Amino acid sequence: MSQDSVQEKINEDSVQEKINEIFRLKKEKNAVILSHNYQIPHIQDIADFVGDSLGLSRAAARTDADVIIFCGVHFMAETASIICPNKKVLIPDLRAGCSLADTLTADQLRELKQKYPEAVVVSYINTTAEVKAESDYCCTSTNAVKVVNAIPPDKEILFVPDMFLGAYVQSVTGRKLHLWPGECHVHAGIKPKDVVSMKEKHPSAEFLIHPECGCVSSFLYHVGEGDIPESDAKIFSTEGMMNYAKQSESKQFVIATENEIIHRLKKENPTKEFFPIKEDAFCKYMKMITLDGILNSLREMVYEVRVPEPVASKAKVAIDRMMSLA
Numbered sequence: 001m002s003q004d005s006v007q008e009k010i011n012e013d014s015v016q017e018k019i020n021e022i023f024r025l026k027k028e029k030n031a032v033i034l035s036h037n038y039q040i041p042h043i044q045d046i047a048d049f050v051g052d053s054l055g056l057s058r059a060a061a062r063t064d065a066d067v068i069i070f071c072g073v074h075f076m077a078e079t080a081s082i083i084c085p086n087k088k089v090l091i092p093d094l095r096a097g098c099s100l101a102d103t104l105t106a107d108q109l110r111e112l113k114q115k116y117p118e119a120v121v122v123s124y125i126n127t128t129a130e131v132k133a134e135s136d137y138c139c140t141s142t143n144a145v146k147v148v149n150a151i152p153p154d155k156e157i158l159f160v161p162d163m164f165l166g167a168y169v170q171s172v173t174g175r176k177l178h179l180w181p182g183e184c185h186v187h188a189g190i191k192p193k194d195v196v197s198m199k200e201k202h203p204s205a206e207f208l209i210h211p212e213c214g215c216v217s218s219f220l221y222h223v224g225e226g227d228i229p230e231s232d233a234k235i236f237s238t239e240g241m242m243n244y245a246k247q248s249e250s251k252q253f254v255i256a257t258e259n260e261i262i263h264r265l266k267k268e269n270p271t272k273e274f275f276p277i278k279e280d281a282f283c284k285y286m287k288m289i290t291l292d293g294i295l296n297s298l299r300e301m302v303y304e305v306r307v308p309e310p311v312a313s314k315a316k317v318a319i320d321r322m323m324s325l326a
């Protein structure tokens, strides 16, 4: 056995030991592990549920575990804690934030509301609990169009904070939305040129694009102009991508979102091929959650995420509206 193979074997054994200990502690503490689609493969593999923000909120709502180990970013753990106030929601690393949620504070939203006092506020789930508390509705990329369509047509709408998702919803619904110039560094970094270059490399692949991506508006423009056939690309939430890849007859897909979702796509579709649109489309915040962090969470019961009142109750109104339109 070469030195490298020996090292690899030691690493594998140590990962397995950690996983065994996580399972033992999980049982002892009556805990459940929820993992976002953007978590590293080892975490997705040991999780009780893997999904997008909406799926994780629903999983949190229906679990009967006492403890939720939330493997995602902070605003998602806040949402789980608001939905399940009687459970202990733990995030393994408090630094796991979100560059998109950070683009809009509650004070900034209050100022915007003064500017558009009649507007209904729809906030994407990627916001802090304080921003949700200032909102009328929450939405995810799965149900953003449905939420906007549920608002009477004569009402003004303030859509925050993702401008690319907002522009996409605007084009699908035909509603004029007031947008906030927020973006996620991972998705905004996916540009029209990435679509063009991957189209050349994989001419027969279908393109599955997340609506937060920086290439969506220009893609829709080119479809509108007839430069790109509509059938060449589909715009989906991460869960929408999972469902579409399963039922599509295509064998090859180019994926435009955070690359770790490809682990689950391959696992659930072993006969199909998936290519990331960009090799470096990774979220550094999601990667702050590690097996060591999960072990520490389970051993020490840290770090608890709890949203104080009255913010929690106010945010819950917007979250409940989102869940009812899911």
Ligand code: SF4
Residues within 6 Å of the ligand: 038, 073, 097, 098, 099, 100, 101, 126, 184, 185, 186, 187, 258, 283, 284, 285, 286
């Ligand atoms: S991928 Fe973007 S939106 Fe998602 S958690 Fe990371 S920074 Fe936030």
